[in-house]
Amino acid sequence: MISDNAQSDYVNGNFTWKKPLELFEGKDAVKICAPMVRYSKLAFRTLVRKYGVDLAFTPMIISDSFVRSIKARDSDFTTNSGDRPLIVQFAAHNAKDLADATEIVAPYADGVDVNCGCPQKWAMADGYGAHLLSDPELIKDMVVQSRSRISDESFTVSIKIRLHQNIRQTVDLCRKAEHAGVSFITIHGRTPAQRREPPDFEAIRIVKSSLRIPVVANGDVHTLEAAAAVEEQTGADGLMSARGLLQNPAMFAGYSLTPLCCVKDWVDISLSQGVPSGCFQHHLSYMLEKVLPRPQVRVLNCLQSTSAIIDHLRELHIL
Known part of the structure; x- marks a missing residue:
């Protein structure tokens, strides 16, 4: 899970970094590397941090196997002392598994995120990802139970969602999550059924205007110019990129192509x-x-x- 030298550095407090909510207090939108299966692992996070990324997510980790299997932990979660601030994203379908997983990673991360947007059929069939969009009470329970395990108030519990067909449902879900104590919300500007359709940035703007907590915009942030346009259209506090950073890890540093x-x-x-x-x-x-x-x-x-x-x-x- 974590190297011995890094473990020592964590314990001795040899490293300092801005916590996620401190990043959102700045004037500029927080630049974020998205959770990407197979791709947003430690080495890639190390690279993009050198080129302007403020906050990085792990790939999505299945919470129940992570809790039950040491082998799964060692395989799915690798970090080191320079890998901060770090959000660990989990797929969960019950509050206890998420809370248990949160307790395990808390010493080595700055927050956990619940994947409430994965549109893949296997995930939804197992009660993960976008399946949770129809169960705001379960999301609320996940947030509350995970928060109750962590004494550090700077440790964040966030959610990443997709849009409902009816924007009122999305606003309602996000308000309930905010009331439950969620730290920030990332919104992918498509519904679970959409793939290549243009993201609905106006919907993100509406949700953003309905909340007090930070909102991160996700979807088609492929270039620095696109990022600026998404920020202007949504008023988002953060901008999350996946494919854009894969194609150009130096994108947020101002490069149009990978240098x-x-x-x-x-x-x-x-x-x-x-x-x-x-x-x-x-x-x-x-x-x-x-x-x-x-x-x-x-x-x-x-x-x-x-x-x-x-x-x-x-x-x-x-x-």
Whole structure:
């Protein structure tokens, strides 16, 4: 779960960082790396933090297996002393599992987030993700029970949702969550049934105007220009990006395309943290998709080892 050196640093209080709610007190919208299955792991979080990301989320973790299995904990949650501020996102379908999982990660994170928006059929069939949109009382119970386990008032309990077809339902759910003590809410501007339709930023603006807690806008934050437009349209306190950061981890630092220095940083971080070859390659494919000609990206995708990938990058004078 966490390295011995980092464990010592946490215990001895050797590191300081802004807590999530302190970030939201600033004038500028908080720049956030979204929870992404397979992708928003420690190494990638380390990279994007070097390039303007203020707050990072782990990939979604299934709370019940996390609580019951040490193996699952070691596999699903890896962090180190520089990985802060950090939000751990859980999929949960009951309050006890979420509260138990919260208690486990609390010493190593700054908050937990409940995934109430995943539209995948398996998640909804098991009572996770967007299934929770129809059960605001369960969300309320999850927030209350998780909060009761943590004495640190700066530790956040947040939710990430999608929109209902009727915006009044979304406003009602968010108000109930706010009343239960949720710290902030991230809103993906699509309904669970929508995939490529344009996000409804006006709906996010309406929810934002109905709440006192911070609201984060998510959906199509692919470039710095898009981020500025979403902030203007929604009035959001934070901007969350997924695919935009995959394609350009330096986006929030003002780069229009992935700069070579960012690629070099990814190689260094991956080698130092022992990133598996497949993950190393997939991230590079995203980063270089708009930088290299397609034939060269295809060659990159066919390489079978980290060393072969690095040799290819050297041949292209990227390293």
